[in-house]
Amino acid sequence: xxxxxxxxxxxxxxxxxxxxxxxxxxxxxxxxxxxxxxxxxxxxxxxxxxxxxxxxxxxxxxxxxxxxxxxxxxxxxxxxxxxxxxxxxxxxxxxxxxxxxxxxxxxxxxxxxxxxxxxxxxxxxxxxxxxxxxxxxxxxxxxxxxxxxxxxxxxxxxxxxxxxxxxxxxxxxxxxxxxxxxxxxxxxxxxxxxxxxxxxxxxxxxxxxxxxxxxxxxxxxxxxxxxxxxxxxxxxxxxxxxxxxxxxxxxxxxxxxxxxxxxxxxxxxxxxxxxxxxxxxxxxxxxxxxxxxxxxxxxxxxxxxxxxxxxxxxxxxxxxxxxxxxxxxxxxxxxxxxxxxxxxxxxxxxxxxxxxxxxxxxxxxxxxxxxxxxxxxxxxxxxxxxxxxxxxxxxxxxxxxxxxxxxxxxxxxxxxxxxxxxxxxxxxxxxxxxxxxxxxxxxxxxxxxxxxxxxxxxxxxxxxxxxxxxxxxxxxxxxxxxxxxxxxxxxxxxxxxxxxxxxxxxxxxxxxxxxxxxxxxxxxxxxxxxxxxxxxxxxxxxx
Amino acid sequence: xxxxxxxxxxxxxxxxxxxxxxxxxxxxxxxxxxxxxxxxxxxxxxxxxxxxxxxxxxxxxxxxxxxxxxxxxxxxxxxxxxxxxxxxxxxxxxxxxxxxxxxxxxxxxxxxxxxxxxxxxxxxxxxxxxxxxxxxxxxxxxxxxxxxxxxxxxxxxxxxxxxxxxxxxxxxxxxxxxxxxxxxxxxxxxxxxxxxxxxxxxxxxxxxxxxxxxxxxxxxxxxxxxxxxxxxxxxxxxxxxxxxxxxxxxxxxxxxxxxxxxxxxxxxxxxxxxxxxxxxxxxxxxxxxxxxxxxxxxxxxxxxxxxxxxxx
Numbered sequence: 001x002x003x004x005x006x007x008x009x010x011x012x013x014x015x016x017x018x019x020x021x022x023x024x025x026x027x028x029x030x031x032x033x034x035x036x037x038x039x040x041x042x043x044x045x046x047x048x049x050x051x052x053x054x055x056x057x058x059x060x061x062x063x064x065x066x067x068x069x070x071x072x073x074x075x076x077x078x079x080x081x082x083x084x085x086x087x088x089x090x091x092x093x094x095x096x097x098x099x100x101x102x103x104x105x106x107x108x109x110x111x112x113x114x115x116x117x118x119x120x121x122x123x124x125x126x127x128x129x130x131x132x133x134x135x136x137x138x139x140x141x142x143x144x145x146x147x148x149x150x151x152x153x154x155x156x157x158x159x160x161x162x163x164x165x166x167x168x169x170x171x172x173x174x175x176x177x178x179x180x181x182x183x184x185x186x187x188x189x190x191x192x193x194x195x196x197x198x199x200x201x202x203x204x205x206x207x208x209x210x211x212x213x214x215x216x217x218x219x220x221x222x223x224x225x226x227x228x229x230x231x232x233x234x235x236x237x238x239x240x241x242x243x244x245x246x247x248x249x250x251x252x253x254x255x256x257x258x259x260x261x262x263x264x265x266x267x268x269x270x271x272x273x274x275x276x277x278x279x280x281x282x283x284x285x286x287x288x289x290x291x292x293x294x295x296x297x298x299x300x301x302x303x304x305x306x307x308x309x310x311x312x313x314x315x316x317x318x319x320x321x322x323x324x325x326x327x328x329x330x331x332x333x334x335x336x337x338x339x340x341x342x343x344x345x346x347x348x349x350x351x352x353x354x355x356x357x358x359x360x361x362x363x364x365x366x367x368x369x370x371x372x373x374x375x376x377x378x379x380x381x382x383x384x385x386x387x388x389x390x391x392x393x394x395x396x397x398x399x400x401x402x403x404x405x406x407x408x409x410x411x412x413x414x415x416x417x418x419x420x421x422x423x424x425x426x427x428x429x430x431x432x433x434x435x436x437x438x439x440x441x442x443x444x445x446x447x448x449x450x451x452x453x454x455x456x457x458x459x460x461x462x463x464x465x466x467x468x469x470x471x472x473x474x475x476x477x478x479x480x481x482x483x484x485x486x487x488x489x490x491x492x493x494x495x496x497x498x499x500x501x502x503x504x505x506x507x508x509x510x511x512x513x514x515x516x517x518x519x520x521x522x523x524x525x526x527x528x529x530x531x532x533x534x535x536x537x538x539x540x541x542x543x
Numbered sequence: 544x545x546x547x548x549x550x551x552x553x554x555x556x557x558x559x560x561x562x563x564x565x566x567x568x569x570x571x572x573x574x575x576x577x578x579x580x581x582x583x584x585x586x587x588x589x590x591x592x593x594x595x596x597x598x599x600x601x602x603x604x605x606x607x608x609x610x611x612x613x614x615x616x617x618x619x620x621x622x623x624x625x626x627x628x629x630x631x632x633x634x635x636x637x638x639x640x641x642x643x644x645x646x647x648x649x650x651x652x653x654x655x656x657x658x659x660x661x662x663x664x665x666x667x668x669x670x671x672x673x674x675x676x677x678x679x680x681x682x683x684x685x686x687x688x689x690x691x692x693x694x695x696x697x698x699x700x701x702x703x704x705x706x707x708x709x710x711x712x713x714x715x716x717x718x719x720x721x722x723x724x725x726x727x728x729x730x731x732x733x734x735x736x737x738x739x740x741x742x743x744x745x746x747x748x749x750x751x752x753x754x755x756x757x758x759x760x761x762x763x764x765x766x767x768x769x770x771x772x773x774x775x776x777x778x779x780x781x782x783x784x785x786x787x788x789x790x791x792x793x794x795x796x797x798x799x800x801x802x803x804x805x806x807x808x809x810x811x812x813x814x815x816x817x818x819x820x821x822x823x824x825x826x827x828x829x830x831x832x833x834x835x836x837x838x839x840x841x842x843x844x845x846x847x848x849x850x851x852x853x854x855x
Contacts, residue, residue, distance in 0.1 A: 055729065055852070076731035091726035093719050095838045103712070104719050105730030112712040139838050153730075 003030040005067065006192040007052070007083075007161050012061035014047055021047040025061070025218040027211055029161065034183060034193045036203040036224070038236055039213035040291070040458075045196050046088070048213070049163045053085035054078040065161075076105075081161075084154025088165040088196075090146050092138045098149045099134040102156050124155050128185050129178075143270065144175040151182070162186065163194045168202055169293070169475070180206050198291045200229045200497045214238055233493040237460060245437070245465035247484075248444045252468075253282030255514040256452040257303075257334070257421050260524070262312035264298045264476075272298035274476035275312075277512030280421060280452035285443065287467030287484065288456040289492055295476040296456045300425050303454075304336040305329040311535070313527060316421070318518030320527070330361060335419035337410050337427060347410050350399035354380045354391065354409055357398055361417060383412045387438060404435030411442055422446060425456035440466055460489050471512070474498040481511045548682045550799070550806050552689055556760055558798025559690075562697045563752030564776025565783065565790045566704050571622075571745035572780060573708060574738045575721040576629065577847040579640025581749050582773025583647020584621045588750020589757045589769050590651040590658075591617025596758065597659050600666040607669050607692060610754055618750020621647055622743040630738050633849050648770050660765055667763030670755075693755045698791055700748060705788035717741055721843035724850035734850050752776065775801070778825040784832060784840040797821045 008028040014021045022044040029035050039045045050056045052063065054075040062069050065081050072078050078085070092101050099117045110116075121134040130148050138146060147167060154162055164183075168176045183193055183206060197203060203210055204224060212219040212235045219235050257280045264273040272295035280286050290296060301307035303314060305326040314321050321329055337347055348357050358376045380394040387408045391401055398406055411427050424443070428436040443453055443466070457463045463470055464484050472479040472495040479495040480502025494500035503511065517524070564581055571578045578584075595613030599605050625643055628634040671691040677684030708714040719727040720737045728734050753769050779797055783789035800821050804814035832840045 053729075074731065075729045079731055085729075087729070091723070091729045093722045093726055094844065095722060095841075096715075096719070100715060101726075104716065104727065105732045107712075112710070112715070137838070 003033075005029070006031045006033075006065070008064040008067075009048075009052075010062045010064070012048065012051060012058045012063070014044075014051060014056060014059050020216050022051075022058075022213075023216045025213070025216075027218065027221070029192045029194060031160075031190055031192055032187055033209065034187055034195060034207045035221075036207035036210045037194055037196045037213065038198075038200075038203060038210055038232060040215075040236060043213040043236075044216040045213055046165055049085060049165060049194065049196065052078065052161075053083055053163060079105075079157050079159075082157075082159050083161045083163070084157060084159030085163040086147070086150045086154065086165065086167060088169065090150055092146060092149060094139040095137065097135050097137055098132060098141075098152075101138060101149055102134075102153050104153075106157065120156065121152055124152055128155070128182050128189075130182060143268075144171050144179075147171070147179070160190070161192045161194070163196075165196045166198070167195065168197055168199065176202070198497050200232055200494070200499045203232065204229065212236055229494065229497075229499045230490065233490050233497070233499070237489050237493045245440050245462065246444060247466060247468070248447055250283035250447055250450070252284050253450060253452075254516055255279040255518060256282050256317060257454075258313070258315040258514060258517060258519075259303075260313045260315075260513065262299075262302070262314075263310040264295065264302050264307060264312075265310055266295075266298055271310075272476050273302070273473075276473070276476070276478045277510065278471050278478065278481060279512060279514045279517075280454055281514075282420065282450040282452050283447055284469070285447055285453040285455050285467045286481075287463040287470040288454065288473060289460060289463055289470055289496055290473035291496055294473045296425060296473065300336055300423055300456065303329075303334065303423050311531065313524075313531070315519065330417070333418070333420040334423070335414035335417055335421070336423040337414045337425070347413075348398050348406065351397050353395040353397055354384070354389075355394045357409060358383070358413055358416070361413065379416060383409065383416065387412050387442065404438075408435070408438065408442075411439055415442060415446060419451060421452045421454070423454045423456075426458060427455075428462070429458070436462075460492050464489065464492075472496055474501075477501075478511055479503070480506075544682065546806065548685050550802070552685055553802050553805075554795050554799030555686075555694065556690065556798070557802055558794035558796070559694045559697045560752045560756040560760060560772045560794075561776050561779050561797050562701055562790055562794035563755060564749045564773055565779040565794060566697070566701045566787045567745040567747070567749030567752070568777055568780045569745075569783070569785055569787050569790065570704055570708075570717075570748065571742045572785060572846055573717050573721045573843055574741035574745075575724060575843055575845045575848065575850070576625070576738055576742050577636050577640065578622075578625055578643075578742060578746070579637060579777065580621060580625055580643025580647065580746075581640075581777055582770035583644035583651075584618045584746045584749050585647075585753035585756075585773045585776070586651035586769045587621050587647045587753070588614040588618035588747075589753030590654055591615075591750065592754030593655065593658050593660070593663070593757060593765070596663060596666045600662040603669045606666055610670075610758065611693075611751060614750050614754035615747040618753070619743045619747035621750075622746025623739070625746070626739045626742045629849055630735055633851060636847050636849065644770065644773070651769075652767060655765055660763075663758070663763035663765070665763075667758050670758045671762060691759045693751065693759055697751075697755070701787045701791050704748075705786065708787070718843070721845060724845055724848075725852075728850070728852055738850075749773075749776065775821055778822055781842075782821075782825045782828050784828070785842060800824070 006029050010026055012025045013023050025048055037045050047056060051058045054072045054077050057073060063072060070081055099114055099121050102121055103117045118134040125132045130152065132148050132152065167179060171179060186193060195206065207224050209221055209223050210232060211221040214236060260277045262273050262276045266272040288296060298307055302309055305324055309322055316332055316334065321332065355373060355377045358380050359371060377394050383389065384391060389405045389408050391405060398409060407427060411424065414422060427439050447453060455467055467484045469481055470484050470492065471481045472492060474496060491500065564585055568578060568581050592610040592614035595610040596606055599609050621643055625639055628639045629636050670693060673690065673692045674688045677688035680688065708718060716727065716732045717737055720732060720734050724734045752772065756769055756772055757765060775797060779790060779793055783793045801818055804817040
């Protein structure tokens with residue numbers, strides 16, 4: 001049977017300022033097909049899909065639907081061409097019922113009759129094997145129920161091309177099975193489905209073909225039947241790039257920060273970190289690799305005392321820091337710098353000057369009720385000189401500096417307080433090569449001074465060159481900790497996507513528990529018992 | 544009995560001012576716009592209405608009609624300004640709202656001195672007397688039929704607004720815009736259009752409250768107290784948990800609490816404390832609803848937040 005092309009992209013490019021999100025992407029989807037879109041973080045998968053569904057408008061290139069060129073300027077246009085997208089972050093109104101959400105934005109000229117909508121929602125659900133109560137309010141629903149509503153929403157509009165952005169990220173294995181069943185039924189029904197996912201086993205299971213993006217560029221499309229996980233990983237991460245980042249040799253100290261059995265929840269109540277053990281020694285850089293949203297942010301916040309642990313221990317030099325206020329944790333010498341996607345977010349006040357930002361962590365020192373701007377200014381000047389920060393003066397609002405300089409200020413201030421542990425997430429996010437190297441040098445210098453560094457990063461090449469050890473997270477689970485010198489990019493890629501779990505390979509070994517821990521085994525088990533007792537006590541007092 | 548009935552009818556009459564204000568503000572807030580410009584907008588509405596009256600004050604029906612149209616348009620104009628600043632220029636909503644209040648109050652106080660108010664007390668009779676037969680019906684007549692046309696209009700608008708929000712597609716879309724503009728946008732609903740239109744119409748309705756206050760409640764004598772009514776209207780929106788049909792009884796309750804001081808013999812200081820009761824009750828409602836934490840009684844989720852699609 002001749003395959004019919006449902007959607008075709010030719011030479012699509014999209015830029016955000018100087019950042020290239022997509023460059024010259026070509027892609028086609030057939031009818032009766034499930035296509036997987038695979039790529040690392042920031043490889044531009046979601047941006048590309050947003051252009052098809054009308055959220056963004058491409059800067060270059062053409063989109064063809066059923067062989068005809070179309071222009072999609074808004075989500076409304078996308079509906080017109082029967083394209084529906086199920087976003088990673090659900091686009092649902094919480095206080096509305098399922099049916100009310102489904103009917104949003106449909107101008108078919110029909111009278112608003114919610115009963116009719118209810119029954120049509122039930123019809124669609126039956127046809128594809130969903131379970132749903134159309135009158136249930138969204139805020140009373142579980143995550144998988146919400147996803148069902150999202151899918152029904154696009155089906156109700158008669159979508160023929162469905163795009164699912166990481167639909168399995170939030171689901172349990174049973175729910176994933178159900179979802180895949182539904183997707184297969186849709187494929188039989190003549191629909192085209194594009195599914196974005198990081199998990200290779202799911203790619204192999206569900207899709208007919210796989211398209212791969214890397215750093216915004218289209219790499220190629222392969223038939224799932226003719227490929228394997230190894231080839232896909234290679235296409236996804238690319239060949240190893242030699243970087244001239246120095247890995248400073250140091251004598252490792254005893255563990256500074258030991259974390260055991262961590263369980264941390266996200267804001268929405270789902271599990272972010274699931275039973276993770278690891279430790280950082282003085283004079284060591286421990287890298288954390290993982291696809292976006294694998295609990296990195298929650299881990300940082302937990303260490304800095306900004307997020308409550310569900311359970312588990314964080315020991316600093318043998319003393320528990322769980323439950324301490326952030327100020328106490330800073331006093332102990334644990335510094336955190338987190339660079340979020342928008343780069344300014346956590347740590348700096350954009351409209352403050354460098355001087356004022358320097359004071360944010362030291363305002364509590366000294367007895368005088370007035371701020372000591374003079375010493376802060378001196379420190380700011382020192383920082384500018386040492387890190388070669390380009391700024392008109394110490395009094396220029398941080399917001400006006402370029403991204404690289406902002407990050408230097410942030411990382412620099414954390415170092416200024418002479419910490420013994422540095423937690424840094426994405427410190428080179430969006431930086432050019434030179435600024436990145438400046439940051440690596442800062443970190444290496446600290447490492448030489450015996451500081452333990454937790455480096456949460458995106459670029460595997462950098463992590464392989466800079467870190468001593470690398471821990472890989474996949475959906476909140478520790479897939480294993482490997483020596484950077486002894487591992488390969490492919491291995492990391494497989495671990496990140498969940499295809500390789502070192503815990504299963506080496507069952508006798510427990511990752512992330514130091515042999516020369518600051519606490520003896522008896523002390524650890526005593527701490528565990530204490531936590532148990534406290535938990536029980538709390539449960540009892542809750543009743 | 545007589546005093547009690549006159550107290551109740553007084554409550555309804557003053558409450559109508561709040562009802563206009565709160566219905567207008569509820570419609571606006573349902574779109575996600577926290578319009579703190581309502582006091583200024585009500586002043587402006589009163590100014591517009593008064594200009595209308597001074598132009599055609601001698602013709603009975605025409606006076607009311609022109610005054611209402613003028614009042615609506617003047618107030619709507621400030622609503623347009625608010626929308627332009629917050630939607631198109633993405634200014635902070637709180638700052639914009641307070642600016643509009645200052646602007647509206649100041650402007651009105653200045654321009655009202657240019658308006659010939661001598662014909663107002665005669666013109667106000669066109670507003671206050673709708674039915675003449677209520678005098679024969681005793682307390683029933685006084686309680687239900689003794690009001691001017693704008694009282695009934697306010698109740699009608701509140702009921703219509705309530706039906707619009709709960710029973711129509713456009714109402715559903717408007718609520719979606721206020722709850723989650725990104726979702727509404729992705730569903731193909733024009734957030735910009737809904738916010739503009741809801742704010743302009745809402746402001747227009749609120750402006751009628753100013754006109755009513757001057758022409759009906761104060762029977763044509765100008766007073767510089769309209770903005771106080773505006774703040775109470777905003778409090779009333781919270782009190783009614785964003786439901787215009789609750790607003791009908793809520794506004795009469797507020798009206799009653801506000802004029803209570805005139806009906807009980809208390810000291811001057813006590814009088815002012817009594818006048819604060821509506822605000823106190825609003826705080827209690829805020830506390831209760833936030834403790835109960837039911838999603839249905841919470842303000843629109845994106846109230847006070849501007850929306851810009853490509854922000855990331």
